[in-house]
Amino acid sequence: MSFLDRVASARRTRAAGEWIAATVNRVTTRFPWLIAERIAAIVILLLALYFLSVAVSYGLNDGAQAAPGTFPALAAAALVVLSVIWLFTAKPLKKDVEDETPGEEVLDHYAHQEGAAQEELAEAAAHDADATGALESDSHPIRLIFVLVWSAVALPFVEVIGMIPLLFVYLTGLFVVVAQLKWWKVMIFTALTLLLAAYGAYVGGIYLPDPIGIGPFLYGIVARIFGW
Amino acid sequence: MDIFGGLLAGFANILTPENLLFAFIGCALGMLTGVIPGFGPASATSLLLPLALFLGPAPSTIMMAAIYYGSMYGGTITSVLLNVPGEISSVATTLDGYAMTKRGQGGKALAISAIGSFIGGTIAFVGLVFATNLSSFAVGLGPRELFAITIFALVLVIGLAGDSLVKGLIAACIGLFVGFVGLDPFTGITRFTAGNLNLADGISFVIVAIGVIGLSEILESIGRRTLIDFSGNVGPIRITWKDLKDSSGAIFRGTGLGFFYGLLPGSPAAAATFTSYAIEKRLSKHPERFGKGAIQGVAGPETTNNALGMSNYIPLLTLGIPSSTTMAILLGAFTINGLQPGPQLFAQHPEVAWTLIASLFVANIMLFIMSLPLVRVWVSFLKIPTLILYSATLGFMTIGAYSVRNSMFDVLVMWIGGLAGLLMKRLGFPLAPLALTLVLGPLLEENFRRAVSIEQGNYGGLLFSSTVCQVIYGLIVVLLLVKVFTTIRASSKKAGARTGSAEPVRAKEGQK
Numbered sequence: 001m002s003f004l005d006r007v008a009s010a011r012r013t014r015a016a017g018e019w020i021a022a023t024v025n026r027v028t029t030r031f032p033w034l035i036a037e038r039i040a041a042i043v044i045l046l047l048a049l050y051f052l053s054v055a056v057s058y059g060l061n062d063g064a065q066a067a068p069g070t071f072p073a074l075a076a077a078a079l080v081v082l083s084v085i086w087l088f089t090a091k092p093l094k095k096d097v098e099d100e101t102p103g104e105e106v107l108d109h110y111a112h113q114e115g116a117a118q119e120e121l122a123e124a125a126a127h128d129a130d131a132t133g134a135l136e137s138d139s140h141p142i143r144l145i146f147v148l149v150w151s152a153v154a155l156p157f158v159e160v161i162g163m164i165p166l167l168f169v170y171l172t173g174l175f176v177v178v179a180q181l182k183w184w185k186v187m188i189f190t191a192l193t194l195l196l197a198a199y200g201a202y203v204g205g206i207y208l209p210d211p212i213g214i215g216p217f218l219y220g221i222v223a224r225i226f227g228w
Numbered sequence: 229m230d231i232f233g234g235l236l237a238g239f240a241n242i243l244t245p246e247n248l249l250f251a252f253i254g255c256a257l258g259m260l261t262g263v264i265p266g267f268g269p270a271s272a273t274s275l276l277l278p279l280a281l282f283l284g285p286a287p288s289t290i291m292m293a294a295i296y297y298g299s300m301y302g303g304t305i306t307s308v309l310l311n312v313p314g315e316i317s318s319v320a321t322t323l324d325g326y327a328m329t330k331r332g333q334g335g336k337a338l339a340i341s342a343i344g345s346f347i348g349g350t351i352a353f354v355g356l357v358f359a360t361n362l363s364s365f366a367v368g369l370g371p372r373e374l375f376a377i378t379i380f381a382l383v384l385v386i387g388l389a390g391d392s393l394v395k396g397l398i399a400a401c402i403g404l405f406v407g408f409v410g411l412d413p414f415t416g417i418t419r420f421t422a423g424n425l426n427l428a429d430g431i432s433f434v435i436v437a438i439g440v441i442g443l444s445e446i447l448e449s450i451g452r453r454t455l456i457d458f459s460g461n462v463g464p465i466r467i468t469w470k471d472l473k474d475s476s477g478a479i480f481r482g483t484g485l486g487f488f489y490g491l492l493p494g495s496p497a498a499a500a501t502f503t504s505y506a507i508e509k510r511l512s513k514h515p516e517r518f519g520k521g522a523i524q525g526v527a528g529p530e531t532t533n534n535a536l537g538m539s540n541y542i543p544l545l546t547l548g549i550p551s552s553t554t555m556a557i558l559l560g561a562f563t564i565n566g567l568q569p570g571p572q573l574f575a576q577h578p579e580v581a582w583t584l585i586a587s588l589f590v591a592n593i594m595l596f597i598m599s600l601p602l603v604r605v606w607v608s609f610l611k612i613p614t615l616i617l618y619s620a621t622l623g624f625m626t627i628g629a630y631s632v633r634n635s636m637f638d639v640l641v642m643w644i645g646g647l648a649g650l651l652m653k654r655l656g657f658p659l660a661p662l663a664l665t666l667v668l669g670p671l672l673e674e675n676f677r678r679a680v681s682i683e684q685g686n687y688g689g690l691l692f693s694s695t696v697c698q699v700i701y702g703l704i705v706v707l708l709l710v711k712v713f714t715t716i717r718a719s720s721k722k723a724g725a726r727t728g729s730a731e732p733v734r735a736k737e738g739q740k
């Protein structure tokens with residue numbers, strides 16, 4: 001069992017998951033109107049109103065020409081109307097609906113496509129549900145959360161330690177924790193791959209930040225070995 | 229430049245060692261990314277888009293076209309062997325392709341796919357060459373007509389590609405707003421930057437494409453408990469004359485069907501491949517074999533898909549309208565090299581246009597050669613655990629996003645785009661309209677403002693001053709009405725079905 005699997009099955013993680021589920025359940029029981037799609041519609045509506053106000057501030061009419069704000073204002077107005085329509089027509093996400101068969105979403109999709117016969121559609125939907133439904137039902141949020149948190153923590157240090165050292169640390173972390181590879185194998189493989197990538201970037205004229213001067217240092221070693 | 233002169237010049241350009249190498253690298257990279265489970269041509273081309281920045285216009289278009297075609301071939305491998313379609317249009321292939329793999333005939337399914345794809349691609353190539361004549365008709369179109377055509381293409385894509393019209397339109401509007409950020413090309417003022425200097429130059433299409441399409445796909449796959457690793461047997465990679473004879477009808481029908489569907493902007497690739505599957509099943513003497521490993525069930529949809537992939541270039545090259553997410557990304561590759569596909573491309577840069585067209589033929593041959601004898605090499609990549617591939621891809625994407633403008637801000641934008649894409653997928657938003665407006669947004673606004681200038685500020689004239697515009701806007705209204713009508717009918721049918729299925733349950737409960 002990997003580190004992330006152990007985290008996922010740990011008592012505290014499960015307790016936290018149950019707490020989140022209970023909180024969501026409490027909120028949705030108290031405010032049944034508040035479903036994920038409607039929350040998203042409200043966020044988009046607010047953004048659209050903000051865009052509209054900003055677009056209007058750029059001006060709407062410039063004599064015989066369209067002002068810089070005209071087209072964005074039209075798009076923002078359309079977005080306001082669309083988000084209001086979505087707000088009032090939103091349905092619970094399919095996952096939330098217990099009595100929905102797994103292939104129904106896929107069948108709906110194909111039903112909109114023209115031409116194909118219904119029986120093939122049904123067959124395809126059943127097949128696709130077999131193929132993808134199983135994958136979607138068993139999500140691994142801990143793994144995803146780790147990747148997001150690790151990326152958020154590691155990547156800002158590019159300007160501090162440079163791109164190649166940072167990618168070494170970042171990828172080693174991903175390979176060891178997410179892909180469950182042996183750390184010493186990962187370190188050798190990652191170091192060699194990144195050296196090749198750095199050389200490729202140098203040849204291709206791509207500037208990679210290197211505040212600690214690791215590039216000249218490595219070049220010095222290679223130059224000494226080959227007597228350049 | 230006439231068609232044959234242009235084509236000969238295109239072949240002369242592509243058949244240089246340097247350009248052949250770019251085509252080969254593109255094919256190999258496309259195949260490699262195509263075999264990553266769950267990755268379709270759109271994700272693959274978006275991941276490799278930064279490569280287009282460092283090459284000239286001709287080499288980058290050659291390479292991107294080869295990547296696109298290569299990822300289509302590579303995607304077939306995962307569809308057949310793993311039952312994991314890279315995109316919705318490959319689902320039809322999995323129906324019989326995976327059934328053949330389960331019977332130990334995966335190699336045969338891959339071989340007939342490659343042969344069908346090659347034949348379909350070659351015949352569609354001939355059609356593409358002659359269809360370039362359409363560009364001469366489109367040269368006379370002004371900003372009003374181009375604006376109307378772009379709106380029409382958007383409505384087609386939104387109407388046909390997604391389930392929800394409203395969500396499709398919202399996605400399109402979001403794409404437009406990403407395009408608005410930065411300097412206004414007409415007046416030079418900065419828009420929607422919130423005072424952030426990093427946004428003054430606008431948000432790069434490359435970054436958003438990598439984030440919204442590529443990164444979101446990786447994040448979605450990482451978040452799954454069940455991962456797809458191939459450990460099965462491909463079986464012998466050969467087909468008999470009988471197999472070829474059995475599949476020949478499916479291949480030629482698939483070619484015609486795919487070519488026809490590809491002509492339409494917003495062509496629904498899934499509908500094309502399923503139509504092909506349905507036709508083959510109807511025409512077969514043994515329809516009961518379909519779904520259990522019928523070779524025609526692989527040959528038809530795969531040929532259709534590849535012929536469609538080739539004829540999809542027709543609206544892109546002649547009108548500048550991308551008909552799918554992948555085509556929108558390819559259009560992005562053109563624009564970052566200062567080229568604008570459309571009627572003017574053949575007038576201003578005929579050498580690039582014809583080199584691209586010739587490169588499609590060369591890529592088709594290369595991929596046919598690479599996919600049949602080397603299929604075991606590509607299959608060996610499937611044996612690498614997917615989490616290793618995803619982790620490595622995250623590192624590659626970071627370098628790719630950074631290298632666009634040497635800016636960590638772009639890496640941040642890529643991650644924001646990735647999270648937004650993931651959220652949009654979870655909420656059921658189609659990403660094709662967003663990709664389309666990302667690329668077409670600036671062009672749409674430019675044509676709008678030029679048209680308003682021509683009409684002296686009369687917005688009504690924008691809609692009704694020319695016959696072409698009147699016809700196009702009329703068609704748009706009809707399309708929207710049809711879409712609204714079919715949506716309402718489908719939801720009322722669904723509600724009816726639910727009520728029907730609830731009745732027996734209630735009856736049973738009553739008996740208890």
